[in-house]
Amino acid sequence: MSTSTREATDTTVGSSLTLAEAADRLGVHYMTAYRYVRLGRLEAHKVGNVWLVPLSAVEAFASEPSARPLATTDAVDALVDAMVIGDEDEAWSVIEPILRTAPSAETIHLDVIGPAMARIGDEWAAGQRSIADEHRATTVARRLLGRVRPSFRNPGRRRGVVVVASPTGDNHSLPSSMFADLVRANGPDVIDLGAETPTETLLEVADRFDGRLVICLTVTHEAGRQHAASSAAVIAERFPEAIVLIGGRAVHDRDDATAMGSTTWSPDPSEAAARAAEFAAQLAA
Numbered sequence: 456m457s458t459s460t461r462e463a464t465d466t467t468v469g470s471s472l473t474l475a476e477a478a479d480r481l482g483v484h485y486m487t488a489y490r491y492v493r494l495g496r497l498e499a500h501k502v503g504n505v506w507l508v509p510l511s512a513v514e515a516f517a518s519e520p521s522a523r524p525l526a527t528t529d530a531v532d533a534l535v536d537a538m539v540i541g542d543e544d545e546a547w548s549v550i551e552p553i554l555r556t557a558p559s560a561e562t563i564h565l566d567v568i569g570p571a572m573a574r575i576g577d578e579w580a581a582g583q584r585s586i587a588d589e590h591r592a593t594t595v596a597r598r599l600l601g602r603v604r605p606s607f608r609n610p611g612r613r614r615g616v617v618v619v620a621s622p623t624g625d626n627h628s629l630p631s632s633m634f635a636d637l638v639r640a641n642g643p644d645v646i647d648l649g650a651e652t653p654t655e656t657l658l659e660v661a662d663r664f665d666g667r668l669v670i671c672l673t674v675t676h677e678a679g680r681q682h683a684a685s686s687a688a689v690i691a692e693r694f695p696e697a698i699v700l701i702g703g704r705a706v707h708d709r710d711d712a713t714a715m716g717s718t719t720w721s722p723d724p725s726e727a728a729a730r731a732a733e734f735a736a737q738l739a740a
Contacts, residue, residue, distance in 0.1 A: 470509060470510055470511075471507040471508055471509050471510060472507070472508050472510060472513060473505060473506065473507060473508075474488055474489060474492070474499065474505075474506035474507075474508060475488075476508075477497070477499075477508040477513050478528070479528070480513050480517070481513065481516065481517055482527045482528060482529075483527060483528060483566070485570075487565070487566045487570065488508075489506070490565065490566075490723060491516070492506065492508075493722045493723050496516070497512060497513075497516050498512035499512070530549055530553060530567055531567060531570050531571050531574070533545075533549045534546055534549045534550070534567060534568070534571040535571045535574055535575060535592075537549060537595070538571060538572075538575065538591065538592035538595045538596060539575060539584065539588040539591060539592050540591065541591035541592075541594065541595060542595070543595050543598050543599070546595050546599060547599065547602065549567070550563055550567065550568075550599055550602075550603065553567060554603060554606060559640070560603055560606035560607050560636070560640065561607075561636075561637055561640065561725055563599075563603050563606075564600075564603075564633045564636060564637065564724075565724060565725065568596055568599060568600070568633070569633065571592075571596075572592065572593070572596055572629060575588065575589055575592045576589065593629065596629055597629065597632075600629070600632055600633065600636070603636070604636055604639075607636040607637070607639045607640040608639065608640075609639065609640055609641065609642045611642055612642075613642060613643060613644045614642055614643055614732075614735065614736040614739050615642075615643040615644070615667075615668070615669070615732070615734075615735025615736045615737075615738055615739035616643060616644045616645075616646065616664050616667075616668040616669070616735055616738075616739070617635075617638050617643045617644070617645050617646070617668065617669045617670075617671060617731050617732065617735050618645075618646045618648060618657065618660050618661075618668060618669070618670045618671065619631050619632075619634055619635040619638060619645060619646070619647050619648065619671045619673065620647070620648035620649065620650075620652035620656075620657065620670070620671070620672060620673070621649065621650040621651065621652060621672065621673050621674070621675065621679060621703075622651075622652060622672050622674065622679045622682040622683040622686055623651055623652065623653050623654070623679070623682040623686075624651070624678040624679040624680075624681070624682045625650060625651065625673070625674055625675055625676060625678060625679030625682070625683075626650045626651055627650055627673075627675045627676070628649040628650035630673045630675050630703060630704075631647060631648075631649060631650065631671075631673040632647055632649070633724075634671065634673055634702075634724060634727075634728060635647040637724055637725060637727075637728035638671070638728040638731050638732055640728070641728055641729050641731075641732030641733075642732055642736070643669075643731075643732050643735040643736065643739075646660060648660070654682075654685065654686040654689050654690075657670055657686055657690060658689065658690065658693060658694075661690060661693070661694045661697050662694075665694075665696075666693075666694030666695070666696040666697045667696055667697070667738040667739065668697055668698075668735065668738065669697070669698045669699075669700060669731050669734045669735045669738070670690060670697060670698070670699050670700070671699075671700045671701075671702070671727075671731055672686065672687070672699065672700070672701045672702075672703075673702060673703040674701060674702070674703040674704075674705040674706055675703050675704050675705055676704070676705050677705055679705065680705055680706075680715065683701050683715055683716075684701075684714075684715040684716055686699075687699045687701060687715060687716025687717065688716055691716060696738065698718050698734045698738070699716055699717060699718060700717050700718055700719065700720070700727065700730070700731055700734075701715050701716065701717035701720070702717070702720055702721070702724075702727050706720065708720070708722075718734070
C-alpha cells in the first residue's frame with residue numbers, strides 16, 4: 456500500500472465508524488443498521504470487507520425523529536434471553552409494546568425476531584448455545600409469529616396469489632413464514648408451504664392456478680441452493696407464466712439469484728415482498 460493510500464484509509468477510518476459501531480451508536484441491532492444501508496437510508500461504503508459509516512451520517516440519521524428506533528438492541532437482548540429458556544410470556548412482553556407503537560408490524564419481524572433468531576443461530580454455530588437452546592427459541596418464535604400474524608392482514612381486496620416456501624434441503628421454516636407475513640401485508644393471497652418443499656408440491660399448486668402465480672423460495676443455507684435452482688427450472692418449463700423469486704441468507708446478490716432462476720432480487724425483505732405482491736397483481740389482472 457502506498458503512503459498516500461494508507462493516509463487516505465487512515466483518514467477514512469478515523470472519521471467513520473464500523474457498521475457494528477454505528478449500530479451501537481444508533482441503539483439498533485447490526486442487521487437493522489445493515490438494512491438501513493441497503494435501503495439507502497444510512498450512508499456507508501466498503502473498505503475491503505468492512506462497512507464504514509461516516510460519523511456525520513450517523514449523527515444526521517440519529518437526529519431525525521423518524522429514524523429513532525422502536526426496536527433497540529436491548530429489546531433484541533431481552534427477546535433472546537426469553538426465547539432460549541422457552542419463556543413465551545416474557546418474550547411476548549418484549550414484543551407487545553413494540554407492536555403497539557410501531558408504524559407497521561414488519562418492525563417485529565425484521566428488527567426484533569429476525570435479529571434475535573440470527574444471533575441465536577450464530578451463537579449455536581460458534582458453540583456458545585446448545586441445540587436445546589435453539590429448539591426452545593424456535594418454538595417460542597413460531598408462537599410469537601402466530602400472535603403477530605393478524606397485524607399483517609390487509610383488509611383490502613385480495614389480488615393475485617403468492618406461494619412462499621423453502622426448497623428441499625432447507626429445513627428452516629421460520630424465514631419463509633416471516634416472509635409470507637410481509638407479502639400478506641401487501642394484499643395478495645398467500646400460501647405458505649414451509650420448509651423442505653419438493654418441486655412436485657410447487658407444481659401441484661401452480662397447476663391449480665394455471666401458472667398465474669408468484670412462487671417465492673427462501674434459501675437460508677447452502678444445502679437448499681441447488682434444489683431451489685432445479686425447482687425454478689422445472690417451474691419455468693412447465694408454467695412459463697409463473698414468476699419465481701429466490702432470496703434469503705444463502706443468496707448472495709442479484710447475479711447469484713438470476714443464475715438460480717429468479718426473475719428479480721432485492722437485499723431488503725420488505726422490498727422483495729412488495730415486488731412479489733406487484734407481480735401477483737399483474738398476473739391476476
